[in-house]
Amino acid sequence: MAKGQTPALTPEQADRYREVVRLRALGLTFEEIADRTGYSDRSSAKNAYEAALRRYGREAVGDLRELEGFRLEELWRRLMSKFQNPDELTIPEFAQLVGAGVRISQRRASLFGLDAPRQVEISGVDGGPLQTDVGELLRQRLRALKDSDSPLPEGQVIDVDSDT
Numbered sequence: 338m339a340k341g342q343t344p345a346l347t348p349e350q351a352d353r354y355r356e357v358v359r360l361r362a363l364g365l366t367f368e369e370i371a372d373r374t375g376y377s378d379r380s381s382a383k384n385a386y387e388a389a390l391r392r393y394g395r396e397a398v399g400d401l402r403e404l405e406g407f408r409l410e411e412l413w414r415r416l417m418s419k420f421q422n423p424d425e426l427t428i429p430e431f432a433q434l435v436g437a438g439v440r441i442s443q444r445r446a447s448l449f450g451l452d453a454p455r456q457v458e459i460s461g462v463d464g465g466p467l468q469t470d471v472g473e474l475l476r477q478r479l480r481a482l483k484d485s486d487s488p489l490p491e492g493q494v495i496d497v498d499s500d501t
Contacts, residue, residue, distance in 0.1 A: 346392075354389035361386055362404050402448060409445045416441065 346354070353374055360370045371382035416438050423431065446452045461467040 354385060354392065357382060357385045358389050358393065358400070362401050405448055406445070409441055409448070413438070413441050413445075 356374055357370055357376075360373060361367075365373070367379040367382040367386070370386070371377065371379050374382065374385075376382040376385060416434060419426070419434055426434070459467055
């Protein structure tokens with residue numbers, strides 16, 4: 338087997354991995370997953386989950402996204418059914434339901450990437466360009482230390498003029 342390749346799984350192992358991911362997506366703890374899938378303890382179930390994600394990562398993420406979408410849709414459907422008879426709701430209940438609806442909608446937009454990307458601008462001191470050259474920052478600090486009256490530890494030499 339070539340370096341970096343993962344060994345082939347038996348069909349039983351693959352089914353067990355898929356079951357671990359499915360149970361985790363349903364919200365079970367690793368302890369519960371171990372009990373249901375026959376792993377010796379929670380640590381073994383967690384290791385199996387992580388191995389499954391490495392092996393089936395893209396599929397698992399897509400499946401989890403789809404599952405979460407179904408969950409959000411179910412919450413939305415139940416919430417909307419409460420609005421069928423709005424006269425039966427008090428004002429605080431109505432406001433609480435509207436807030437829940439907005440949060441469900443925000444979560445769905447985030448999950449499916451519906452929101453426009455946010456642009457973030459980072460600037461340096463006083464709005465100037467951001468300095469990312471750690472070496473230059475270190476040289477500046479060393480020059481400041483050399484120019485100060487602070488004594489250097491015994492045997493320490495600071496060479497701030499070197500570019501290496």
